[in-house]
Every structure is written in C-alpha cells, then in structure tokens.
Amino acid sequence: MPENNEQLGIVISGSLNKGVEVRLDSAASVEDMAVGRYVTIEGEKRRFFGMITDISLGVIDQKLTLTPPDISDPFMAEVLAGTSVYATLHVLPMLTIGGGVTELIEGPQPVKTVASHFSRVNLASQRDVELVFGGEDERKFYIGTPLDMETRICLDLPELVKRSNGIFGKSGTGKTFLTRILLIGMLQKSAAVNLIFDMHSEYGWAGTSEGGRAVKALKQLFPEQVAVFTLDEENSRRRKVSTDFVVKIGYDEIEAEDMVLLRQTLNLTEPAIEAVYQLSRRFRRDWLLSTLQLKDSEETRELLKELSIHESTFQNLQRGLATIRRLPFIESHASTNAVEAILDHLDRGSNVVLEFGRYRDITAYILVANMLTRRIYAKYQERMERAMGEDIAPPHPLVITIEEAHRFLNPGIASQTIFGTIAREMRKYNVTLLVIDQRPSGIDDEVMSQLGTKISCLLDNERDIDSVLSGVSGKSELKSVLARLESRQQALIFGHAVPMPVVVRTREYGSADSYKDFLPAGAAEIRKQAEKDIEELWQ
Amino acid sequence: MAELTSRVGEIIEASTTDFVAQCYQLYQSPPLGSLVKTTDESVALYGIVYHATTASLEPGRRPIARGRDEASEAEIYRSSPQLLKLLRTEFSALVVGYREKEKLYRYLPAKPARIHGFVHLCPADEVREFSQSLSFLNILLNTHLPVAAEELVAASLRQMSQLCADPHVFLVAAGKELAILLSGDFNRLKAILGRLRQ
Secondary structure: OOOOOOEEEEEEEEEOOOEEEEEEOOOOOHHHOOOOOEEEEEOOOOEEEEEEEEEEEEEOOOHHHHOOOOOOOHHHHHHHEOOOEEEEEEEEEEEEEOOOHHHHHHOOEEOOOOOOOOOEEEEOOHHHHHHHHOOOOOOEEEEEEEOOOOOOEEEEHHHHOOOOEEEEOOOOOOHHHHHHHHHHHHHHHOOOEEEEEEOOOOOOOEEEOOOOOEEEOHHHHOOOOEEEEEOOHHHHHHOOOOOOEEOOEEHHHOOHHHHHOOOOOOOOOHHHHHHHHHHHHHHHHHHHHHHHHOOOOHHHHHHHHHOOOOHHHHHHHHHHHHHHHOOOOEEOOOOOOHHHHHHHHHHOOOEEEEEOOOOOOHHHHHHHHHHHHHHHHHHHHHHHHHHHHHOOOOOOOEEEEEOOOHHHHOOOOOOOOHHHHHHHHHHHHOEEEEEEEOOHHHOOHHHHHHOOEEEEOOOOOHHHHHHHHOOOOOHHHHHHHHHOOOOOOEEEEEEOOOOOOEEEEEOOOOOHHHHHHHOOOOHHHHHHHHHHHHHHHHO | OOOOOOEEEEEEEEOOOEEEEEEOOOOOOOOOOOEEEEEEOOEEEEEEEEEEEEEEOOOOOOOOOOHHHOOOHHHHHHHOOOHHHHEEEEEEEEEEEEEEOOEEEOOOOOOOOOOOOEEEEOOHHHHHHHOOOOOOHHHHHHOOOOOOHHHHHHHHHHHHHHOOOOHHHHHHHHHHHHHHHOOOOHHHHHHHHHHHOO
16 A cells, blocks of 8 residues: 555546556646656556656536636636646556566566556655665665655666666756766676776866866776776876876777778768778788878879779878877877777776867767777677687676767768677677767667667757657657756666666765765775774784 | 524425425525425435415415505504415425435435425534535436526525535535536536625
8 A cells, every 4th residue: 555645636548558547636736746757556456657748637618618717716716626627647657566476576567557447546655666766785876866756766787787878968968977977886886897988088087067166076986996098198187187097099000990980070981981991901000101101193193093092082081191190199109008908907897987188079089989999899809709618707897988979870880880889789798888979869770779778868859859769668758758857967767777767866966975975885994994904914 | 583493384285306385474484595304204304495485375366565555564564464364485495315214315205295294494513414415416406496506506505604614615615516517517607606606
C-alpha cells in the first residue's frame, strides 16, 4: 500500500502503446501537476509505475465552451471544478512494481498491460521511486533527484560504461557540469578508466560556472587518479595547472587515415584524400613533410602525373596540409610518444584528461582526438585478442570522452572513422565512448541508435529532439517532456542504465559541500589509518 | 410556528409519488422545499413540500372581493369571520424517502401514505440526517411538477444548508452532485446554482 496518500485521480481510458488517461480529482489542482512527475497506478493485481507526459482540460458539456460560466463567482467556480470542467493527465506506464512474483524477486519489470478501469492513481512516494531507481551503493552513483522530490536517482555505472553513451543539450544547459559529475561517478564506481579530450580545458584542473565562478575539476578532487596531459604547455602553466605530460605530435606520426576525418574541416576534396593515400604509399612515413616540400617544379609535375593526381587537387591538398603545419604542437619529429604515455597511465588505472589549451580550433581537436584514439584503440584491440587467446586479464575498460561529437560522427564520415567503429562495435574491445554534443541531429543515425544511455538536457530544435529520441518507446510523450525541461540543471536520462526514462535535477556541483559529497566517505580517515599502520610497522 | 408545534396538517390525498395535506390553519403551510414527514404504523414517509394553494372549500364557489368598504385587510376577516371556515390551505409534498426499522432509505416506499395521516415538519436533526446523502435530488429533478424543478431544488437546498454546520461546504457538495446529474444541461445547472447563491 502506498504511504503517500496524495490521490490524483482515476484511470478512465487508455492503451499500453499510448498510455492511459487519468481524470483528475476535483480536490487536486491541475496547476500543481507537472509533466515528468512520477505516479503509481493501483491496479487490482499489480501496481504500475509511470510518468505524467501530458495534461489537458476537458468539459462535460460543449455548451460550457460556447457560453462560459461566470467564474468570478467563487461558488460557481468551486462547484464546476472537477465536475462539469475537469483536467486529465496522460500517464505513460513504464514499469510494474510489486504484485507479481517476478517483481518481488527481480525488481520492477517493464509493463506488458495496463491497469483496469477506474484504478486509483497516486503521486509516487519516495519509497516507490527508490524501489525503481535504487539507492546508492558500490555500483550505483547518485546523479540527481526527480522533480519535486528528495529521493536520489542513481545510475548503475558498471552497467553504463558497458556501452557508449551520449550527453546532449543546447549550449549553456549544463552539459559540462553533468559530464563532470558523470566522470567523477565513473572514477569512483566503475572499473573503467577515462580518456577525456578536453577541448575547453574544463575537466582537468578547474572549470568555470555560468556565473564565472571557478569550480574544481577532476584533478583537484582526485589527484592520485587523474593525470592532466596538455597540448599547450604555456597555457597550462599560466593557468597554474600542474601537468603530467606535454603532448607533441610528429609529422611522421600522421597517417593517411588520419586525414579522412579532416576532409570537411580542411575543406579537402574527395580526390585530395585519394591523393593522400597515394603520396603516403610513395613517401612512407614522411609523406606529409615531403608533400609540403614539393615545389612547383617540373619534377613535381612529373611525380603528380605518375601518381595521376590532378594539379588542382594537389593544390587543394597542400593548402589543407599547411593548416596542419601551422598547429604549434606539431613538430617534425616528436621526442616523446604520447600514445605510450597515455596507455601507461590508463594501465595503472589512472584517468587521462588531455587539455587543448589555446588550440581550440576544430582541426586540432579532430586531428589529435582521432590520431590518439586510433592508436589506443588498436592497442586495446590487440590486447583484448591476446587476453581472449591466452587467458590473461583484459585491459581496464576504457571510456573515451569527445566533445563536438557531430564533427566525428556525422553521417558522411561516421562509417570511416574510429569513433564510428567504437560506437558500433560497443564493448567488444573494452572501449566505449562518451559523446557530448549540442547538435545530435548531426550525428549518424546508426551511431545514435547504438548509444546505450542518453542523457539529454534541454533541446529545442525539432530535428535534434527527434534524433535523440529515435528508437525509444513512448517517443512522442517523451518529446513533450524533453522540450519542457528547464534550461539549467535538469536532464532526461533514458536507456540502458535506468529502468525507465527519468527527469532529474542534477546534483549540486561547485560548492565546498558538494565536493565533500563526491569524495568517498571516510577516504581521508582510511588514508590516515594506513599511514599510522605503516609507522607502527617500522617502530 | 414549527417551533411551537411541528404538526402542520393532515393528509387528504395520497399517491405513490406524493401526498396532499390540508393545513389546520389558513395560510399556515410549511415553506416551499421544506422536509415533512408522516408516520403510519412502522413506516415514516418523508416528503419535500413542492406546492401550496389556498382556495374555497367548494370547488364551484369562488371567493368574492369584500374589502371595498373596509379600512384594512384584517378588517375583512374580522367583519366576516366565516371566511376562515370557507377557505382552506393545502400543500403538496413529493415523497423522497422513508424510514423503516430505524433505517433511512432515500427512494420511494412500497406503499403510499394514508389519508388523515398527520404531517409534521421535520426537526433540524432529522433534516441534517436526511441531507447527508443527496441522492433525493434525482427524484426532484426528474418529476414533472407544477413548480419548476430548478426552483424547488434550490429552495430545498437553501433550507437544508441553513441547518448545516457549514452551509458553504454543503452547498458546494450539492452543487457538484447537481453538476453530475445535469451534465448534459448546463443551462439548468446554471439556473439552480444562481438560486443557491447566498
């Protein structure tokens, strides 16, 4: 039986597909309702757990709409409310809780039927919500609270990182904060390590809130588990960030495959990309430098003819390559190996944040993210295959975070790039993606459909909403929820890691208290105790 | 009147749905919409007064105007005391329920009232008890009467509400009941609600 007696109304019609209509009791005010709230339906044999997805008004007699009564008379208004004029809620039942044997043993189950006519509908109690979303434990991470409730909604993180996930939302809706919270969760509760391509230098040391206030990021909170890599040493130094590694990339490290993804940003033609392959076959590792050094001479023309590259194509390519050459972190030969260094940290269970400093332009981001990911993925693949064959421990699951994901995963190139492959092949090789984007409609459908859990802040572009919700049951209902999220601190989470779509007010981040909440309870004491134990050993 | 003696008349005509009673005193009929009862052996019948008339005893003889040379109306009755015996006041009540073996039923009894049964005006406690359920409104609304049902319903609810602890709550509850009964006829509902306003 529900502890919460807040009865809303009764079921009057509906279907499993479209959800049920609930007529609101006259005692409950329609203006207190909100889409996205949870309700329970007390059926005869089972209890249903659902979400309000729409609210509408009805009249019993059409004449009322033609000659409206004098509502300035409070007596008239009071009598008519809930009788002649009434409100209905559209409720989408999602789960059955309690009642059946399966539910008792395995917890909430997806709905397969609807409640009978005139079943009572109540606001979900704290206990109901806890039953569905579970309390915090060593696997589950508290991400936020449902609307108008204090219950904690938790994500099963080991389950979450098994697939690629996406965080979407318009600019300024709190994607970065949400990502930071999620990354902290992964750091604490899942066995996975993260590699974060941090375009705006927000995840490593410190970020800024909308109000311009500095907030701590991963390294400040978990100094032992996070390494900050940088492409722009000077910028990091100026921001007083202690970096663990400065990434330099040699010309000889850039391969023909790395150029494919840059086609759009560098404005290269299709034949130019073909030419890259031919040139790299010809010059091997030094193809980029060699190509740039080709002068406008007879010799060059001979070479181009031999490789059957058209002159205009060649010029197009040279212009593109010159853009790459201008990137300051590119050297003719890098003395350090960034891939090895990253893998080394990942193997030790340390998370890597790669800051881009001043090099925020998309060319640098795509080039570096793609290059590093391809190589790291290749290593992971190799190790996983070996692990399968030789029965040794597989590498730590790896989550790669990329921003501006539509640049990597747009329909034109998703099939060719490493990110498309990772998104599709999912966890086979223990590598998954965390995709952050503000224009989800720009991402390839196939990739979108493979994302396990999607977290979406406010979106208002119709195409973006459609693309985020593609393939979700109850799409049209969720659409109205998604379009009505508040512009800050609210997100709709749906997919693999939650039993049903859920709107959360994300947990507090940025105040001193909030940091304390994130740190595992008693971590400091344990450390002190360990130090004391060691001292005692030496006595 | 009702405080002094609750007996207001005697039944002179009865049917399953209503009864007509003659008042003991001229012009002393109970108010429109009030709850009256008549007891016969084990069964007490409840009725709501819906009509009252005052006319000559003999149907063929109509009263004639007599006040031409009199100073006031009261003078007419004083100078012609026989008038009080030649005129009579009758009222009609619609049967809305009955009580049998201490149990109250808000629907028609098996048998009509008996002639010469005494009719009493119900005391406040009994009215409160009877008005706990408003299912009798259905009978009032659906019977064809010489008075408009809207008038009768409003009069009866107004009277009942005055005896309630919280008249506003009672009227709102009654209004909601009416809104359901008259769901297809908003104009009628509006007419009643307009007459309920205090």
